[in-house]
Each structure stands twice: as C-alpha cells, then as structure tokens.
Amino acid sequence: MLTKIFLSLSILILSGCTTYKGSYSYKQPKSSKKTPSAVLDSAPSDIMKKNGEPVASMRPYTVLGKEYYPTVVAIGDTFSGRASWYGSEFHGKMTSSGETYDMNALSAAHKTLPMNTVVRVTNLDNNLNTVVRINDRGPFVESRIIDLSYAAAKEINLVGKGNANVRLEVLGFEPTGTKTIDYKVMSAGPKQEILTSFAVQIGAFANINGAVETQKKYASFKGYSAIIKDSQYNNDKLYRVWLRGFRSEAEARDFIAQGYFSGQFITRE
Numbered sequence: 001m002l003t004k005i006f007l008s009l010s011i012l013i014l015s016g017c018t019t020y021k022g023s024y025s026y027k028q029p030k031s032s033k034k035t036p037s038a039v040l041d042s043a044p045s046d047i048m049k050k051n052g053e054p055v056a057s058m059r060p061y062t063v064l065g066k067e068y069y070p071t072v073v074a075i076g077d078t079f080s081g082r083a084s085w086y087g088s089e090f091h092g093k094m095t096s097s098g099e100t101y102d103m104n105a106l107s108a109a110h111k112t113l114p115m116n117t118v119v120r121v122t123n124l125d126n127n128l129n130t131v132v133r134i135n136d137r138g139p140f141v142e143s144r145i146i147d148l149s150y151a152a153a154k155e156i157n158l159v160g161k162g163n164a165n166v167r168l169e170v171l172g173f174e175p176t177g178t179k180t181i182d183y184k185v186m187s188a189g190p191k192q193e194i195l196t197s198f199a200v201q202i203g204a205f206a207n208i209n210g211a212v213e214t215q216k217k218y219a220s221f222k223g224y225s226a227i228i229k230d231s232q233y234n235n236d237k238l239y240r241v242w243l244r245g246f247r248s249e250a251e252a253r254d255f256i257a258q259g260y261f262s263g264q265f266i267t268r269e
Helices: 036-041 150-155 183-187 208-217 249-257
Strands: 025-027 061-063 066-068 071-074 078-086 107-109 117-123 129-136 144-149 164-173 192-195 198-205 224-233 236-246 265-268
Touching (some): 066 249, 078 150, 117 144, 129 144, 144 150, 144 164, 164 183, 198 249, 208 224
Parallel strands (some): 078 144
Antiparallel strands (some): 025 078, 061 066, 071 192, 198 236, 224 236
C-alpha cells in the first residue's frame, strides 16, 4: 500500500510563456497579445493598481538576477487537459479553502486557479458542459487538471468513465463563496486576478514521519521554506511536503527545471 501511495503523484511541469504543451495546456484569449508588464500597466485601477501604481504583490520583481511578473488569469482564459471526479469518500470533509466538501454541489479542485474562480468545463468527448466554482486544491495526479464534484461530473457524463478530455474556460470570480454561483455578483466583480504564492510539491508520504524528516531537511532550501500539507488520497491520509515562497509560476517552473527533486510539480495554497 505504501508503495502504491508513496509519490504516486507524478510530475507536472508547465513550460512556455502563454501556451503550455503536453497533458496540461493553457492559452490566453486571442484578443490579448500584451506582455505581462503591459497587462499590469493597463489594468483597471480597482483590480491591480493603487494610486496609479501596481500594488506591492503585483509589481515585477527580480530573483537571482532574473525579472519575473506575477501570473494574470482573466475571464476568457482557456485550459485543456483531463478531468476526474471525487465523491462520497470525501463528502463532508474539509476542502483546501476551508469549506466542507459537498459532492452534490457544483464545485471542483484545481492546482493553481484562485479559489472561487468560476469555470465552464466542457467534456470534449460528448460536448456536454457544466459550470463549477473552484473551492479545493488538486488533483495531484499526472495529466489531470481538474477534479470535479460528483454532481458536476454527472452533468457531463463523467461518472461512469472516470476521466475525460476537457476544456476549461474562466467565466469570472465569485467572491461570496456560496454553493450556488451568483452570476450577478460575479459579473460586478473583477475581470482579472493575480496568481501569487506558488508552491512546489517535493514529496508525498503515507507516514507522517517521512514527511517530517523531509520538511526538516529542506526547511530552508534555496531561499524557500518547506511545509507539510495533509490531505486524503484514495481514502487514506497523505502528507505532502511543499516548498513555498515562489511569487510567480515562471519562478516555480525555473526551480523545477533545476532538477533538485523527482516527481515535483507546481501548486498554490
């Protein structure tokens, strides 16, 4: 069992600037051809600026001589990859957002999108779609980009098959955190969100002792700090070790490219 669980989570390396190829892909809307700095410069004042200047968490910054820009996710952005679903074994348990997971609500888990992002998920095998709100982190499995609730999976005939190729489209950001998406509130909200506070998973353990030893060993590694995140996986407790402190996806990708750890991939808190 330990062998099956230990690091069954595989590498997810996101590469490129606007398009990520392989099992996980992302493409900005065709209408947007701006560089990250241009996006920041032209951002609405109530979203990313204060007194005409980018707020501190959104300013370009330099690490080891290289300049980075926080990642921007906007309405209309699309992603593609494989979707899976999770149901009764997680029903009633706490999600990464602090909410209680409800398998009958239209929700989903995603590795990096902001909590309360609302996305349309289209099953490319049958063209059925559903709209969900991100309230959890995952799925921590190679090639999977989203874990749907049972209700959402049922709407696109995913329950029996287990997984399928899907396309995600960002519809907006629901600030209320309610189980029922409030489209009126969402439409009045921001059109873009900034992605910061990325982490890189460097290990996953069925035994807490292995996680603690790894966390201590890499408590301060290359300027990043290690923490332990506990979760459920295949109905068993899993202890994941994350390095955190990456302020953009590009910084995390560059770290992964150094090959310090096997099986590492990007996530967010």
